[in-house]
Amino acid sequence: MNIAVAKEREYRPTTTSVGTVLALESITLRNELAGTIRKVALAPGQVVEAGTVLVALDVSVEQAELDAETAQADLAATTLARLERLLQAQAVSQEEVDQARAARDVALAQIERTRAVIAKKTIRAPFRARVGLTDVHPGQYLNEGTELTTLQGVDAAANVDFTVAQAVAAGLRPGQLVTVFAGDSPTTARIAAVDARVDPTTRNALVRARISGHAPAPGASVRVEVPVGPPTAAVAIPVSALRKGPGGDHVFLIAPDSAGKIRAHLQPVRSGPVLDDDVVILSGLTPGQRVATSGSFKLREAVLVASDSSR
CATH class of the missing domain: 1.10.287.470 (Helix hairpin bin)
Structure with a gap:
């Protein structure tokens, strides 16, 4: 059985929301005037420069x-x-x-x-963008306002829109950092704006954050971790030390008894989030206390123990 020492670690509570990635510039391309198509230069997935002719009507x-x-x-x-x-x-x-x-x-x-x-009647790309799917062809007659394709801006940044409870939104300010997860890859984003309006049905407020650098594709669903409150000092132990049972979360403290013999004692705790290989303990432990890690499932109250190592 291994033993670890509970250590102090800075912890900032967070709340999680589901967000949507949005291009900084995004439009649905339509024709203003009716006419017959003479030329189409819409290749789905192609990046076009601003001013490029995409559709030319006769x-x-x-x-x-x-x-x-x-x-x-x-x-x-x-x-x-x-x-x-x-x-x-x-x-x-x-x-x-x-x-x-x-x-x-x-x-x-x-x-x-x-x-x-x-x-x-000569429809051009208004900005540098990636072309979406299209179903228009030369010779086709278009009525006014026909949808031609979508254009998603190609930038070194993207927006992420997500919602949080009004109480959380009240503490957010432009410039604060949030963490965006697309799969298992975390990316840092900076809050750009918090909507002044709270949804009267859900009591949530819309928040927009800006990702700089490589971002997921527009429209992608991402997980957003939003800090709630200031950083505080907490206790962290290895994840393997935390046990869960009918009575709640607990660990086994390893400490000598009055006779100097090393025994295990069940200690109820209140656990928080997992940070890397550690789990935050919100109450029930103090820094410096020793807890059983691997092999702790074999322990029971007051049993004598012999440790293999301590870290």
Whole structure:
């Protein structure tokens, strides 16, 4: 049987919540205007740069209109220049010049309008992102607002949204650290914001934390450990020393009796979380006390013991 010495360890109580990973930038891509698809450049999983053309609708009609409007604007500009020269010779009235200037301005405005329509029918990535699944193809007619795909921003950071009880939320501040677990891998995140509103049904508040560096995929479910209260000193013992029974948690203290013989004594304790290979004991033990570890399941109250080692 082995013996360990209870040691003092800093402990901070935590509460656990389930969170969702969110990209810093995330949108559902839709077309603003109806039209027929001429080109598709949506490869699911591909990372595209900001400004990359993803879907191009047919703009042959708009391009023809633009050519006609450009010619009309050139003619209007030429007419205006001619009339301005004639005005200097007092061969035309100021009103004729004003009308020519207005005609030129209208022609230029029509060009800008048509260019805006062409731009809206050329759908580009608004930011660097990873492309989601898609089901659109060249030749397909799209109504306004058709869902094309999703774009998840590709950043060196991500957000994690989770909820905590209102009492816990009241003690959280931006900048505090929380621990995020995706599988067995812990990652540190920093609280970015605490929602000012508490859900009236659950009495929980939404909290957003920011993960810097490598983060789980957007949409992933993660476990979040949130500190509750300040760090306190506690007692820690090896996990193997803690026994559980019908009467609750207990350990076997190893101490000499009045005759100097080493005996085991059952000691009820209140246990806390497991930290690495140790378990926190919230009450029932003091630092320096010796407890049985491996082999403690063989012990009973006041039995004589012989230890193999102590740590």
